[in-house]
Amino acid sequence: MNIIVGFLVVVILIALAAYLWPLLLLAGLVVLAYKIYETSYFNGKEFQAIKSRIQNHIQDCNELNQHIEELKDTGLVVNRTDYGTAEYHDQSKWKVKRSALKSHQYAPYIYNCSRTVCDNARKQPFKYICKYFGVKADEETLEKFETMLNNFSAVEDGKEALKAERKNIMGSISGEIPALIKRFSAKKLEANLGFEPVDFSTLYFPKYIFKYVSSGGNTSTEYDIVMDIENLNRFVVFLSEKIKFKKSAAGQRALMTSKLRQYIKERDHFTCKQCGISLEQEPHLLLEIDHIVPVAKGGLTTEDNLQTLCWRCNRSKGSKIPA
Ligand SMILES: [Zn+2]
Incomplete structure (x- = not known):
């Protein structure tokens, strides 16, 4: 039974190819022409x-x-x-293609x-x-x-x-x-x-x-x-x-939650405290919450130690502080 079906399929395909080859050729030419057009446009x-x-x-x-x-x-x-578990070392800087590392990195x-x-x-x-x-x-x-x-x-x-x-x-x-x-x-x-x-x-x-x-x-x-x-x-x-909490100032601090992040941004009128750019000027601006004195240096998550920075300022601040 299967052989008969297979045979019929082959016969139909041959018949189709015999009648349709001009169309297939045409389609191939169109694709080729488009590729040439595309390349010449981009160059x-x-x-x-x-x-x-x-x-x-x-x-x-x-x-x-x-x-x-x-x-x-x-x-x-x-x-x-x-x-x-084994420790993941990620020494690669951005230059290395991340996609290859991704499955490993996010294990x-x-x-x-x-x-x-x-x-x-x-x-x-x-x-x-x-x-x-x-x-x-x-x-x-x-x-x-x-x-x-x-x-x-x-x-x-x-x-x-x-x-x-x-x-x-x-x-x-x-x-x-x-x-x-x-x-x-x-x-x-x-x-x-x-x-x-x-x-x-x-x-x-x-x-x-x-x-x-x-x-x-x-x-x-x-x-x-x-x-x-x-x-x-x-x-x-x-x-x-x-x-x-140890009986220290640490116990008195706020928690860095989404609510606090939003509060600090609102308090700072959605404006970068360093360069002064605001959401009003750049509607898609990424604003971040920064510890004025970094946590690594003993800075606490308190309202007076938090400020709004645009991503550009936060990024350049981050790179200046030795890890
Ligand atoms: Zn800024």
Whole structure:
């Protein structure tokens, strides 16, 4: 039976090819002609002129993109070694293609456990993360997670800013780009203009996995906790409630939550305290919350030690302070 069906299919295909080959040839020629047109357009004077005119804007976008990528690395700071897994060294600077490293870099924390632990972790995720992933409820850990929350919030805001800004730039030149190129070469257009690829995924959020596999290997249950912005906010509060603060100023400080970040931005009228640029002047501006005296130098998360900075000022401030 199968042989007959196969035979029929072959006969039909041969018949189709016999009648359709002029069409196939035509299609091939059209594609070839388009490729030639596309290449000559991107190499042409007109396109190069547009490109050089908006070069500064594209450069700015690419720098924001790099800044965002650097902020994502905060997730690597937290106790990778405590649980006995290998430590991830990320010595690569931005120059190295990140996409190849990504799966490695954002590898989840996995704990292989009994079914009971897996079930319990589902009921009290934060408690079990602390217990089984060696996350100590102390002031130092709290600060690390607060920094992570602050930086990741900037990443998420930054992605929106970047999206809007790229759209803006593309919109400003849209009238000058031929319709065919916009329609069929959108991706190539962005690449040829000099935009670096942007990673809009949220894969960089740390992920804790409790995994149970039965001894026969036939059943398995998995419970994942992704430390996204919402969970980080909750986790910071959870940790702070567990910590018995030393009788010091540290106990009096505020928690770096999304609410506090928003409050500081509003207090500073959405204006960078260093260069004075505001959301009003640059609607897609990424604003960040900065510790005036850095946490590493004993600065506290208190209202008077926090200020709003634009990403450019925050970035250049960060690079001046020795790690
Ligand atoms: Zn600034």
